[in-house]
Amino acid sequence: MNSVPEATSLRRAPVQRRSAERLTRILDACADLLDEVGYDDLSTRAVAQRAGVPIGSVYRFFGNKRAMADALAQRNLERYAERVTRRLREAGGTGGWRAVVDTVLDEYLVMKRTAPGFSLVDFGNQIPVGARHGVPNHRVADRLTDLLCPYIGREPDEALRRTFLVAVEAADSLLQLAFRLDPSGDDRIVEETRELLRAYLARALD
Numbered sequence: 001m002n003s004v005p006e007a008t009s010l011r012r013a014p015v016q017r018r019s020a021e022r023l024t025r026i027l028d029a030c031a032d033l034l035d036e037v038g039y040d041d042l043s044t045r046a047v048a049q050r051a052g053v054p055i056g057s058v059y060r061f062f063g064n065k066r067a068m069a070d071a072l073a074q075r076n077l078e079r080y081a082e083r084v085t086r087r088l089r090e091a092g093g094t095g096g097w098r099a100v101v102d103t104v105l106d107e108y109l110v111m112k113r114t115a116p117g118f119s120l121v122d123f124g125n126q127i128p129v130g131a132r133h134g135v136p137n138h139r140v141a142d143r144l145t146d147l148l149c150p151y152i153g154r155e156p157d158e159a160l161r162r163t164f165l166v167a168v169e170a171a172d173s174l175l176q177l178a179f180r181l182d183p184s185g186d187d188r189i190v191e192e193t194r195e196l197l198r199a200y201l202a203r204a205l206d
Helices: 015-036 044-051 054-060 066-091 096-114 138-152 160-180 186-203
Strands: none
Touching: 015 044, 015 066, 015 186, 044 054, 044 066, 044 096, 044 186, 066 096, 066 138, 096 138, 096 160, 096 186, 160 186
């Protein structure tokens, strides 16, 4: 899967296939190193060495490691949306909106547990990692609203976007707690999160 981040995170968007493949290697290396050394010790030089590309290739796309981490976060969001969409299409609209919400949560948990670098960067609302005040999850909430509306039979109006933003912010905070308590995600907190989402979203979706 060679998802290319939105051009807004890149100094220069790849045009040729070889350039896109090089960008993929750079982001893969960034993800692996985040798991190994963390964000503070991440460097563009180390990423270039791990990716097997000249340091100039990294700077062709990114001005610094923060831009690189944000591009990884955007790629994570694209891959997450692809996973959720595939699951929903396979389900064929069965189970109602609660099944849709379960899919959204379950696919996030899979990526949190398995995707390189995701445990630190996920969708980038706290870049640099560990920032005291993260950026609100508008990017994630808007993407989910647009993706899920066809499956829940709603139009993506302002009220629904606000509802999804609140749901995403609440889930984000609770899942951070779950993974602080247990590196694999505390099952009890995860289930509390699932129940909270269902109860809150019922007001808008029932």
